[in-house]
Amino acid sequence: MAKRRVEPLLWLLFSSGGLAAALLLPVLLLFFGLVFPAGLLPVPARAHLLSVAHNPFTRIVLFGLCVLALFHWAHRFRYTLYDGLQLKRLSPLIMVICYGGALAGSGIAGYLLLGL
Amino acid sequence: MPDHIILQVTRYRPEREPEPTTQEYEIPLYEEWAVLDGLNHVKDALDGTLSYRWSCRMGICGSCGMTVNGEPRLTCATFLADYRPGPIRIEPLRNFPVIRDLVVEIGDFMRKLPQVKPWLIHHEDATAPEGEVLQTPADLDEFTQYSMCINCMLCYSACPIVGLEEGFLGPAAIALAQRYNLDSRDEGADERMEVLSTPEGVWGCTFVGECTTACPKDVDPAGAIQRYKLTAATQSLKSFLLPWRST
Amino acid sequence: MSGNDTEFHPRWYRRRMSVFWWVSRRSYLIFVLRELSSVFVAWSVVFLLLLVRAVSQGGPEYQQFVDWSSAPWMLALNVVALAFVVFHAITWFNLAPQAMVVRVRGKRVARSQVALAHFAGWALLSALAAWLILE
Numbered sequence: 001m002a003k004r005r006v007e008p009l010l011w012l013l014f015s016s017g018g019l020a021a022a023l024l025l026p027v028l029l030l031f032f033g034l035v036f037p038a039g040l041l042p043v044p045a046r047a048h049l050l051s052v053a054h055n056p057f058t059r060i061v062l063f064g065l066c067v068l069a070l071f072h073w074a075h076r077f078r079y080t081l082y083d084g085l086q087l088k089r090l091s092p093l094i095m096v097i098c099y100g101g102a103l104a105g106s107g108i109a110g111y112l113l114l115g116l
Numbered sequence: 117m118p119d120h121i122i123l124q125v126t127r128y129r130p131e132r133e134p135e136p137t138t139q140e141y142e143i144p145l146y147e148e149w150a151v152l153d154g155l156n157h158v159k160d161a162l163d164g165t166l167s168y169r170w171s172c173r174m175g176i177c178g179s180c181g182m183t184v185n186g187e188p189r190l191t192c193a194t195f196l197a198d199y200r201p202g203p204i205r206i207e208p209l210r211n212f213p214v215i216r217d218l219v220v221e222i223g224d225f226m227r228k229l230p231q232v233k234p235w236l237i238h239h240e241d242a243t244a245p246e247g248e249v250l251q252t253p254a255d256l257d258e259f260t261q262y263s264m265c266i267n268c269m270l271c272y273s274a275c276p277i278v279g280l281e282e283g284f285l286g287p288a289a290i291a292l293a294q295r296y297n298l299d300s301r302d303e304g305a306d307e308r309m310e311v312l313s314t315p316e317g318v319w320g321c322t323f324v325g326e327c328t329t330a331c332p333k334d335v336d337p338a339g340a341i342q343r344y345k346l347t348a349a350t351q352s353l354k355s356f357l358l359p360w361r362s363t
Numbered sequence: 364m365s366g367n368d369t370e371f372h373p374r375w376y377r378r379r380m381s382v383f384w385w386v387s388r389r390s391y392l393i394f395v396l397r398e399l400s401s402v403f404v405a406w407s408v409v410f411l412l413l414l415v416r417a418v419s420q421g422g423p424e425y426q427q428f429v430d431w432s433s434a435p436w437m438l439a440l441n442v443v444a445l446a447f448v449v450f451h452a453i454t455w456f457n458l459a460p461q462a463m464v465v466r467v468r469g470k471r472v473a474r475s476q477v478a479l480a481h482f483a484g485w486a487l488l489s490a491l492a493a494w495l496i497l498e
Contacts, residue, residue: 007319008352011345019459021404022452029407029448031496032414033441044496045125046425049418052495058389062415063394069452079322080398086382104410108386111417125437130374213375221375254469276391279380323458324394342462 010075010099017072019067059113066109067102074098119145121196122203123154125166129213135215139163140203143196151191151206152180155218168218174331178268182218183207188273188330211272211279222269228285229267231292231311255300262295262340264333271327271337283316286309287327287337290318294340297347313348319344389483396447403447410441456481 026064052058065067082088120142128136128244149157152170159166173192180191185205188292196204204363212220270285278286293312297305312318321341328338385391410432417428431437460477 003372004314005356007315008345008349009356010315010352010366011319012349013408015346015349017404018451018455021448022455023406023485023488024492025407025448026445026485027451027492028411029441029445031493033407033410033432033445034438037429037438037441039433046399046422049425049496052161053415058495062411066412069394069404069408073401074406074492076398076401077405079454080395080401083322084395084398086280086380105405106252109408109412112412112419128376130376136376194462210378213377215375257471276380276384279384322398323462324391325461326390328393328461329390336461339461342458343464348463 009072012069013071014075015072017068017070017075019083021069024061024065025069053113063109063113066113067106068103070102070109071099073101119143119158119200121200123151123158124203124205125155125158125218126207127217128208136208138205145196145200145202146325147197149196151182151184151189151196151204154196154204155206157193161335165337166218167216176266178266181209181270181273183273184294188270190268190270190332193332209269209273213224213268220269224282225267225269225272225286225288228289229292232289233308233311234283234289234292235323236296236299237307238317240300240315244360247327249301250314252302258300259295259298260297262291262335264285265292265295265335265337268332270330271335272331274326274327274330276324277320277322280314284320285311285317287321287341288335290321290344291335291337291340294344297344305340305351309348312344313352316346318345397450400447400451400454403444404451406440406444407448410444452485456485 031041036042053062075098078094081094082091087094121144123141124138124144125141126136127139133193141162142161143157143229146153150173155166155168155170159168168180168182170192171177172179175190175193178190178196181188182191182193183189183206185199185327187244192205196202206218208214208218212222212224215221267288269288275284275287277284286293289313293308296302297308318341321338323338323342325338328336331337381387385395414428414432415425419468432441456478458483460474463477465477
């Protein structure tokens with residue numbers, strides 16, 4: 001069954017996504033979600049951020065982070081719905097929402113980051 | 117004069133009641149008594165109708181697993197004095213059908229266990245070894261931990277997926293499969309993968325980790341399962357990226 | 364496999380698992396919170412992509428984003444998100460050693476050391492990112 005072959009690969013995405021998210025999201029969210037908006041440190045100049053973002057290495061890392069973190073969410077949230085809310089009977093819909101959402105997000109990330 | 121402590125024990129007599137009830141027994145509280153000693157006292161001196169399983173009373177047979185104050189415990193390894201002043205709730209092991217009082221039906225596990233082929237698999241066409249099959253201490257180290265399982269079922273009781281998914285193989289079965297997969301004498305890893313790398317196998321597990329917490333023998337079934345996930349996933353990836361390579 | 368009536372099995376009692384099974388025990392509740400952290404991981408990605416879009420669009424858009432992100436409710440949301448994302452990281456690094464067997468020169472590396480290595484890597488990467496953002 002195709003589902004059998006795909007499940008281990010989805011888990012690998014979940015696993016790498018968990019690691020990527022754990023390593024990079026805290027510091028990014030700390031600065032852009034808390035420190036700068038709350039005025040604890042001066043907001044960085046747009047020009048500076050643009051130059052950092054334009055760096056090809058940064059773009060690839062950020063793109064990889066976004067894709068992996070989204071697929072991490074998709075897999076984990078899918079099982080949270082199965083087990084936490086016992087919604088396994090809605091599995092096809094849940095798969096579409098979760099992995100479809102992750103794919104859509106990855107597309108947007110690709111457009112924004114790689115199309116800079 | 118010893119202290120006393122109250123046991124609130126689940127009773128279920130299917131011939132006369134539709135649902136379990138609770139019955140209280142007051143027993144002496146001796147420092148060295150385990151919960152099992154308390155139950156034996158109940159049966160010997162207070163109420164001979166109480167039904168429960170036990171055998172070795174020293175934590176090796178795996179028979180006396182019950183839910184004590186909400187936690188899956190071996191009652192021979194759980195001491196009354198630790199629950200002072202009580203009362204202590206004693207219920208049958210969760211996630212299993214209850215036959216009577218504290219006795220649960222473990223047929224489901226007994227059917228799942230052989231599915232993972234928990235025995236050394238040797239290919240027919242391989243030549244028979246001359247003399248003993250040698251293993252270094254390092255070889256032994258690879259799987260010893262997973263061979264410590266006493267099939268007490270505390271991990272099945274602790275695992276929410278066992279309760280939610282009827283087909284889930286469960287912690288002990290998968291840990292035992294690993295015991296053989298990691299044994300240098302075994303050649304059955306591929307066969308077991310067909311059973312393990314399935315939604316009812318490792319992929320249903322979400323690493324809650326309660327199985328490892330409950331295990332009285334430090335088997336760490338959660339660790340065994342996560343390690344297998346990585347093994348199976350790497351294997352899948354290899355066959356996806358390099359399909360011409362035979363494993 | 365179900366409890367059919369036979370002379371040996373009068374009627375097994377099966378308790379149905381409640382939808383709120385995860386509320387009944389502290390360890391289960393923490394587990395579900397850990398799993399829900401993934402929602403905030405997804406939110407962080409969305410927030411980051413909005414930031415990238417604002418930066419690449421232009422000065423006014425960037426300022427707009429900065430203002431929007433400092434609105435009290437947005438700040439509160441991101442504080443909660445940050446807490447969950449940090450919770451995700453801590454639980455991830457503490458659990459990772461259980462899932463892997465690392466050997467150095469034949470000897471098994473202790474779990475605590477594997478965890479420590481993860482935390483060290485986290486600190487290093489965070490410092491690098493901070494330097495890139497602030498410098």
